[in-house]
Amino acid sequence: MGLLVVGSIALDSVITPFGETADALGGAAVFFSMAGAVLHPVQVVGVVGRDFPEAHLTALAAWKARYSYDLANRETLETRLGVFAEFRPRIPEKFRAARFVFLGNIDPELQLGVLDQVNEPMLVACDTMNYWIQSKRDVLLELLRHIDILMVNDSEARELSGDWNIYRAAHWILGRGPKMAVIKQGEHGALLVDSNTTFKVPAYPLQEVFDPTGAGDAFAGGFMAHVARTGDVSFDNLRRAMVYGSAMGSFAVEAFGVQRFESVTLGEVDARVRAFRDLVHFDLGGEKR
């Protein structure tokens, strides 16, 4: 089923102990789509800020060309330059039937504008950040009434709710509209919380972390792509989606920018998902007492 992401496309300046680069193609829509497309086709509407250097549009065009034609499971990239305050993402007609929609971290007014243009999504997930929580709180609270999953970092959940306890913060969010909250906790993994249940997946144990940039968006891409390819929004399947998301997040940090997704195979993804099971599963049945 169709999966649509609307989010930023940017050139990331990345400096880590292992090296640096000033023009790595990045942004939420790029990480989301490159991770998600390993599992399922992704329809991308990219929001490019006015500060995006024109000289670098060639990199974007190259990316668009590469992933439109070289890889069968990547679909058309729509991009438009605009001033954020006046800009409204236009969702192409062929994308409006998407059953699964991810609203990357952009102005919540734009996120609401995207929702107006999609027809009957089965599941809408949404990211945001502290900047919008502070500057556009009312619009953000309105948006929460129209989405199914808020997917944010722990610091964002705490700031939005005003509660330092992450479980109370998650339930505060559920009281504002979303059926579920996904709380990303970086090196400590991620939580899926609904009104009855909490599911936790730890981060994958990595002895080398090269570049944490984009891990959260890669997580979202893996999560939503697994849901879209199965068409199953049961809590049990969303647990699996959390693990696929975590697998994609772990691949993201293994190399600079989106590099790792240029080579990762479905077999590697499935092997990592099984490794997550070995990491956390325990058996009580055979217990001696």
Added chain:
Amino acid sequence: MGLLVVGSIALDSVITPFGETADALGGAAVFFSMAGAVLHPVQVVGVVGRDFPEAHLTALAAWKARYSYDLANRETLETRLGVFAEFRPRIPEKFRAARFVFLGNIDPELQLGVLDQVNEPMLVACDTMNYWIQSKRDVLLELLRHIDILMVNDSEARELSGDWNIYRAAHWILGRGPKMAVIKQGEHGALLVDSNTTFKVPAYPLQEVFDPTGAGDAFAGGFMAHVARTGDVSFDNLRRAMVYGSAMGSFAVEAFGVQRFESVTLGEVDARVRAFRDLVHFDLGGEKR
């Protein structure tokens, strides 16, 4: 099989947002034994510092009396006052056959002295702290050659190994003698690492944390008591021990000091262990693709 703990007995001053107390009976040996004894009898050798106020020895005597006589599964408490520099814990003859030994956080010279007095332990686990890592590093490294599990906080593992990456830090520890490392990560749970495998258990989701004092020692008590009652040191059983330890750690923080262990039942422990399974388990078998 016999389970021996050697560790501190102290009066804790605890101040939390929910209240404060200046004379709560605490210390590693107290938290360990009260949590562990829910599952299995615990033999306690308590180390009491010279700064322990004599006026409060009555509290200790009352504790000793209560848990020696009132609860069938708590065994004799041995205590001795002493100046740490000259003091050497004397392990009573009847405790020396213990097959499972936990060396709480005391001077590593004393920990080595305890090991000299036990006969043939099947499994020895050991805690330490930054103070000893800095002031008695050589003795501590000697101790590591004689224990099976080092059980420390993440900050201690990092300081001991000089490596910020917790998985590399764990493997550094394995290279110094222990077959396994247990890394306690507070609100983020705990790791069990051997040369081939990593197991992670998250902390239990709690919307109220009253008092984190002693959670790590309660974890150790649950872990070791589960191993002692089963007599099984396989990695699969140690995974279960991690979960029983995490359950005890979660009970510890639900009330001040050791209060929660005065009422917790085996049924409550087993229910919490099942809740941990629900928290982390996911099923890949029935996956639709």
